[in-house]
Each structure stands twice: as structure tokens, then as C-alpha cells.
Amino acid sequence: MGNKPGRPKNQTARREALVDAAGRAIAERGLEGLRIKDIAAEAGMSAGSVLYYYPEMGELVLEVHRGAVERYLAARQGAVDGATGAAARLRALVGSGLPGGSGDAVHGLLFELHRRADRSSGHATLMASLFAREVALYATVLEVGAAVGEFTLTEPVADVARNLVALEDGYGLHIVSRNAELTPDVARRLLLGYARTVTGCPVL
């Protein structure tokens, strides 16, 4: 009855290793250049093992996307939590939402994965949920700031929050794409400029 089968299944650990390896492979060579052998090499196992755990490559990529989204959101949440005061929290949020440069691994990976959204509904859902949760992050900071009196909003919070995330995405895209005019610093300045006018908070 309570019989345990032969070998223990530590599939979860193995899968995690593969997702991790695939993430690195994608970041390096891009989705287009993703090869099973590369993932295997990156994970230190054979190509056959990759197929054993993920017969469908799309499933693995989707898992990578899920993980990247969660980690990214956690990092941003952490950035907010680490700051004190509405203005500082907003600055932290902006700072955590822009790529650090064209080589930024996290943003690069996310944009790469977002590419799948127009053809795979799984990726589309992830991308939409990421957007919604980022908006929620901004909305909270803005609302608290308004409640405390640090911010004076003239536009609906929901609108401002969405614009901030859209600005991040727009500028982020160009930064990752190596637009020389749009350095992270310039983008941050522009984003904070918008935040300033719309919150009426001069110290931003």
C-alpha cells in the first residue's frame, strides 16, 4: 500500500536546473538561436535529458518566462520596500524598471521572451500579467504618496501608473536595442520628469 517506488523523483530540482540553463542560453544566443545542445551543455547534461524532462521545447521556454517575471517583480518589490518616503519609493521603482544598459541580462531576457507574445497565448498572458502587476506597484506608491500629502495628483492614479510603465517599456526597448541617444540616465531623467509634473512633487 504505502509502497514507495524504486528511485526517488527529484524531477523538480532537475527541471529547475534546466529552466535556469535555458534562461542563460536564451540571454546569450537569443530565442532564435536556442538549441537543445546548448541548453544541455549549459546545464551540464546530455541533449537526451533535456528531451526527457521537456519533450516540448515551448514548455521549457514558457517556464523560463514565468521564472523571469516572478524574479523581476520580486526585485522591484524589494526595491520599493528598501526605500523610505513616497518620493524615494517612486525613484526606487523607476530605477528598478529600466535596464542598466544594452547588456542588462534581466531586461534583455524579458524583452526576448515578450517577443513570443504575439504568437503564443501563454507568453501573452504572462506579459499582460507583468504589465498589470507593475502598474499595481506604481499605483500603490502613488496612492500612498497622495494620502500622505507628498504627491498631488491631477490625473487618475490608474492612468499615471500605466503611463509610467509604458514609458519604462518604451525606453527600455530602446536601451536594450543600443540606441546611443537613450542612455539609462537620460531615460530615468525623462521618466522622473513626467513623474514630477504629474505628482507636483519637486524633489523627484
Next chain:
Amino acid sequence: MGNKPGRPKNQTARREALVDAAGRAIAERGLEGLRIKDIAAEAGMSAGSVLYYYPEMGELVLEVHRGAVERYLAARQGAVDGATGAAARLRALVGSGLPGGSGDAVHGLLFELHRRADRSSGHATLMASLFAREVALYATVLEVGAAVGEFTLTEPVADVARNLVALEDGYGLHIVSRNAELTPDVARRLLLGYARTVTGCPVL
């Protein structure tokens, strides 16, 4: 001396047909799914001919990108020219900068091609130049509007223009990626909302 060689070279026409066909193929199946045979079929010729004119596939794709950027900018310029009054021109510009839906062919193609920017400097240059020219378009409209007195800008024109383009890109990305919350209408409303606050022009 002045001898003309045998057959006339109407390579240009042939190349244009191929660029056109490749554009359609990319729009349909995406860059990742781009196959020589598809381009050939789309252009009504054989696979060999494609190689004859474009031994290097990247060259063809770059040509597609060039064409798409030019046509897109021309269309936007046309949209501006077709409107009278600063506010109307700005609205026209915004309208021409957002995808009409997740199936928008032009924006879909452009975003698809922009993906190459992080690995191909040719595409990166094109993307950067597109951004700069879109900014210039907005800047002109804004400056004229300010000169005429329709707009009252509190921020530098260059900043506002860049933010508008970044918003377009950010929202455009999500629209093409089938984010259900971000319909073209919502995005336009948000963009115009920003334009209104920053120009002080209530009729936007």
C-alpha cells in the same frame, strides 16, 4: 568601348519584388519562421532566385526594415500634413503612431524587425533613426503649436516629444502582444491625456 553587355539588368525591380515578398512573409510567419522557400513562393519565383539576388539573407531582411521605416514615416508625415491646426495635427500624429489592433501589419512588422537591433547593428541604427525622426515629427508639431499659442509647454519640447514616442512604443508593444486591457482606444486616451497635461491644451 561603349559596349552594353548582353541582357539588361533590371535587378532593381526584381529586388524590390523580393523585399516586398519578404516583408509579407515576415509579417505572416515572423522572423523566426522566415524560410527562403516562403519568400520565393510569395514572390512567385524559385528558391534559387532568392539566393541569386540575396546570397546573404540578413541583407534582404535589412532592406525590408529600411523600406518599412521609410513607408511608416511617410505615412505619419502624411497624417500630420492632412490635418489643420496644432491640436488636430497632434491628434493625427498620435493616431498614426499606435497599432490599430493586435493584427496591425505595419506595427507588427516593425516590432518584429526591431527585435534584431540587439544583435545586428544595422537594425539598431535603423531603429534609432526611426526614433529620432519620430521625435522630430512631434517636436515640430509641438513647437509650431507653442508658437501659435495653442500649446503652453512647461517642459522642454525635446523631452515631451521623446516621452510621446516612448509611450507609443510602450503601448504599441502591448497592443501587438494582445494585452486585452490595452486596446488602441485606451492607449490613445492615455497618450492624449499626457499630451493635454503637458501642453495645457484642453481640446486634445
Next chain:
DNA sequence: CCATTGTTTGAATCCGATCTCAAAGAAGTA
């Protein structure tokens, strides 16, 4: 009409990557 050069094609070939599978290995149980 002949010669010359440009163009097109499709069949043969090559190439790289995925997929299949049988056999070996490892970890637990009885």
C-alpha cells in the same frame, strides 16, 4: 542569326538539429 552575358530553375547535395531508442547506470525496496 550568332555570340555573349544575365537570369531562372530544380535536382542533388550538404548540413545541422531534433528525435528515437536500446542499453547502461543509479537509487531505492524487499
Next chain:
DNA sequence: TACTTCTTTGAGATCGGATTCAAACAATGG
């Protein structure tokens, strides 16, 4: 230890697409 089940591997088989190429074809100059 014997047995069972899970896991891993690597060597082909297989697949799809790119590339080569020789031969056919077209247009023009002489």
C-alpha cells in the same frame, strides 16, 4: 543481494532547410 523503477546517455535515424550547380532560357549587340 535481487528486483524494480527512474534516469541518463549517445549513437543512429530522420527531418527540414540552405546551398550548389549544371543546364535551360532570355534579351540584347553585332
